[in-house]
Amino acid sequence: MSVRAGIVVTGTEVLTGRVQDRNGPWLADRLLELGVELAHITICGDRPADIEAQLRFLAGEGVDLIVTSGGLGPTADDMTVATVARFCGRDLVLDAALEDTIADILKKMIGRSKPIGAVDFEAVMAANRKQAMVPAGAEILGPVGTAPGVVVPGSAGRSEATGGLGTPAVVVLPGPPRELQPMWDKAVKTATVQEAIAGRTEYAQDTIRMFGLPESGLADTLRHGEDRIADFDRLEITTCLRRGELEIVTRYEPDAAPVYAELVELLRERHGEQLFSEDGSLVDDQVAGLLAGRTIATAESCTAGMVAARLTDRPGSSDYVAGGVVSYSNDAKMKLLGVDPQLLAAHGAVSEPVAEAMAAGALQRFGADTAVAITGIAGPGGGSAEKPVGTVCFSVQLADGPTLTRTLLMPGSRSDVRERSTTVAMHLLRRILSSPGDRG
Amino acid sequence: MSVRAGIVVTGTEVLTGRVQDRNGPWLADRLLELGVELAHITICGDRPADIEAQLRFLAGEGVDLIVTSGGLGPTADDMTVATVARFCGRDLVLDAALEDTIADILKKMIGRSKPIGAVDFEAVMAANRKQAMVPAGAEILGPVGTAPGVVVPGSAGRSEATGGLGTPAVVVLPGPPRELQPMWDKAVKTATVQEAIAGRTEYAQDTIRMFGLPESGLADTLRHGEDRIADFDRLEITTCLRRGELEIVTRYEPDAAPVYAELVELLRERHGEQLFSEDGSLVDDQVAGLLAGRTIATAESCTAGMVAARLTDRPGSSDYVAGGVVSYSNDAKMKLLGVDPQLLAAHGAVSEPVAEAMAAGALQRFGADTAVAITGIAGPGGGSAEKPVGTVCFSVQLADGPTLTRTLLMPGSRSDVRERSTTVAMHLLRRILSSPGDRG
Structure with a gap:
């Protein structure tokens, strides 16, 4: 028997694509880890009728658990809790203890912030009282910001909204990922969620x-x-x-x-x-591991810092990243990396000899033992019959060993060429570092 | 009267969050531009039953138009066209002309690629024949890759799947954004889509x-x-x-x-x-405009190339970007940017004097007239009571004019600090370039 779940993401800014939804994918991962099968993610704006339609759809599809994100704020357009309560056939009731908790949080927040204008605490509390209204019989998930979440038990045939079909357990979480994530961990521990996912298969x-x-x-x-x-x-x-x-x-x-x-x-x-x-493990993990005890320098033309930025993504990378040069102009290739002007004149900026000279320059200027150099034509302009847009030359070098130089033709747009070149650079680094004895 | 639409995104890799959906937000923007109100985005895996459930849901919600993305490939798990056909109560029929078109595309692709193994063209064509099967009466959108799209007219009471309720117009598009986007432009011009969106309010x-x-x-x-x-x-x-x-x-x-x-x-x-x-307009657009006729160089520590990468995002940036230095180590700051070791010793690497010296070094080394320098503590380690994680010093300088130096404390994770610092740098550039007479 498998347990199926659905996720309802609410928020006009997410529906219209102005904010990228991070909660759906994050919750999808968590459900997968639990062995719960995710059937649907649905996204709608802040309209109660649309939210309720999605809840009804998921209930109709027979999911055992619904998780919602967003719409828990103090303002009038935040309607998720009231909508879930109606959907589940439960009244909204004021939780006095929760109201006190929210009041304490607000007092601290107002105390900390600079006075922007006169803050009428009573008015703020009135606006926030709605956050203390919860569906009868729901378990409360204490707020991480100011918005509490709730876990509403499923019921058989209780709700008119589903035509008496019964409602699954519903976990109602806030929209900001840094509030949603810790609250999900609490939600999973509730009896309601444990019961809903009891029949899951562990994969x-x-x-x-x-x-x-x-x-x-x-x-x-x-x-x-x-x-x-x-x-x-x-x-x-x-x-x-x-x-x-x-x-x-x-x-x-x-x-x-x-x-x-x-x-x-x-x-x-x-x-x-x-x-x-x-x-x-990602190539980034592997390269980070292989660089332990070494120092790397980058020399980038068309990727213009993307390899350096990627190498320093992870904490602790200052142990092995010395730095890099973005040599966008020929002048920069000569002055900052010591590339021979005659090499540039003879082969052009996008050529294997120039890539090798850039890597050698990076090794030398940064006193590094590992270097990667990239020079290419990201487009849309700058291509020729001989060197079309997407032509990219790579050279990776170890001070004490081999050099690996390659020219590739990358498909796609300017940003595709730049991103893919960054990935290729990581793989060439992985290759030379994992078998430094090989010659390319 | 308003026209409502729904988007169905299919694909297990999107549902499970391994690939970020870019089609939903992109289509949301296009619908908005047309004056069509987007009511729901739904995401499901490659299961026909789940896809059909979402189509039924949207039809039940009374949308006038459904746009699907994904599931048009040649493999057995790509079922969107067949599912839409069944949903719309239409047979799948082989389109001979389309089959020829796909065969031509495949011949060219196979001809171009290196022989990986023996390619049995007939076997490939058999697998791809299903891509030439289209719902009866549908308009075909010629393939951008190998997958054609289709536009299926709506019908009143034709489909059993909706219990005789009628089906809205359905536009079926491939998953890869570079195929979907040009095909959507074609789809909008079809009589079916124009009719479906005829009643829209233009906003x-x-x-x-x-x-x-x-x-x-x-x-x-x-x-x-x-x-x-x-x-x-x-x-x-x-x-x-x-x-x-x-x-x-x-x-x-x-x-x-x-x-x-x-x-x-x-x-x-x-x-x-x-x-x-x-x-x-974005700050990126504004900075690009302000840099016309100038040359800029970057000197980055904690952002490690992210500002350089962002400045070179757009075509033609080689006109004004000379290059940059990623000076991750103190050594690099001294050697590549000429920062005085005594300055580093006296103030530390994360300090306004060092940021100013980095910017001055970038101006000089690249012969640029505009420079931006960033040095900060992205975390999670490296913070102190005096300079906590998130402390970032910025300096923007014009060779012929003012310097603007700022220290900010950024909230969030390592990647938040790096990304936000990149944005701050863009705004400081905008400020100094738009009123170069001001002193910071």
Whole structure:
């Protein structure tokens, strides 16, 4: 038996795309970890009728649990709690203890903030009283900001809204991710949620990553797997291609682990060269690990700092990142990286010799032992018959060892070329650092 | 009378959050521009039953138009067209001309790619034949990749799936944004879509941007507007705070333009200092315009290339971006930017004197006339009582004029601090470039 859930994301700013929803994907991950199957995410604006329609839809689809995000603020357009209460056939009641808690929070906030104008505490409290109104019988999730969440138990045939069909358990959470996330952890521990998800199947999930394999090559291998591996259909495999990286996520019941092991074996056999991660680790994790004890410098033209920014994404990267040069102009390539003007004249800025000279310059100027250089044509202008838009030259060098230089033709828009080039640079670094004895 | 639409996003990788959906927000913008009201976005995996449930839900909510994205590939789990056909009560029929078109595309693709293995063209074509199966009576949108889209006319009471309620017009588009976007433009021009959206109200929409105003300050002004401006409720205002920038989007019927003009006047009056855009232009657009005829260099520590990457986001930026230095280590600050070691010793790397020396170094090393420097503590480590995590020093300088130096304390995580610092740098550049006579 499997347990299904739905997520209702509310907020006009999310529906209209002005704010990217982060709660749906985050909750999707959490549900997956729990072994709950997510069936639908629905997004609507702040209109109660639309919110209620989505709740009704999910109840009609037979989900066991609904999680909502957003619409818990003090203003009039925040209507989620009242809408959920009506949907569940429950009255809204004032929780006096909760009202006191919110008053305390507001007092502290007002005390801390600079006086912008005269703050009428009573008016603020009146506006916030609605946040202390909760559906009868609901469990309260104490506020992280000022908005409390609620967990409303499911009921059989209680609600008129579902035509007497019964309502699933509903967890009502605030919109800001930093409030929603800790509150979800509390919600999961409630008896209501535990009961709703009691029948779940626990799945194992594993992620494999490849680089440089076209999706069709993988599809072919998976067809092969269907023929060769018994019980192959016990693996639920989803694949996704992003910037040249292929992510293969497999979900399976724990006793199908031997089937998964056979799949991994097959992938190793056929795509050993492209397979770089069997444990879900990102190329960023691997490069960070490989750089321990080393120092790296970057020399970037078309990516203009994106590789440096990516290398320093993670805490502690100052241990191994010395810095970099964005040498957008030829002048900068010469002055800051010491690239020979004759090299630029002979081969052009986008060429392997210039990429190598940039990497060598980065090694030398920063006193680093590892360098990566990128020079290319991101477009839309600047291409030629010989060097079309998307032509990008890479060079990675170790001070004490090999150099790996490559020219690739990247598809897509200016931003696609820049982003994909950044990823290629990470993979070339991974390659040279993991087998520094190889020559490219 | 208003026209309502719904968007159905399909794909397990989107539902589970492994890929961020870019189509929902993009289509939301396009619908808004057309004057069509978006009521719901729903996301589900690749299961036909879930897709059909969402279509039924939207039809039940009375939308006039449904747009789907995803599920048009050649593989067995791509089921959107067949599901839409069934939902609309139409048979799937093979379109011979479309089959030929797809065959031509595939021949070219196979011809171009390196032979990975033996490609059995007939097998590929068989797998792709399903992409030439379209609902009877649908208009075909020619493929951008290999997947064609379709536009299925609405019908009254034709479909059993809606219990004889009738189906709205459905536009079926592929998942990859670069295929979906040009195809949507074609879809809008079809008679089916034009008919479906014929009753729409055309709205005007304007965007104002502010920087440095807290949301509560704006809320106060809007309350004031309600009292002071007649017909204020004819403006549909949504506000959104992102990385210190406040975006105020207002939708109104064209004859309410004078009401909107009063709002703009009020905002200018009360927040003239913070208001930087009345035409929706981004700070990036403004800085790019202000940099025409100049050359800029960057010197970045904690943002490590993010400002350089952002300045070079747009085509043609090589006209004014000379380059930059990512001076992550103190050594790099000294060697590459000429920062005096005594300055570092006396004030520390995160200090206004060092930020100023970095900017001066960037001006000099790149021969630029404009420079921006950033040095700060992005965290999570490295903070102290005197300089907590989030402390960031900025200096923007014009070779021929003033210097503007600021220290700010940024809230949030490491990536929040880095991203917000990048935005602050853009605003400081805008300020110094738009009134170079001012001294900070």
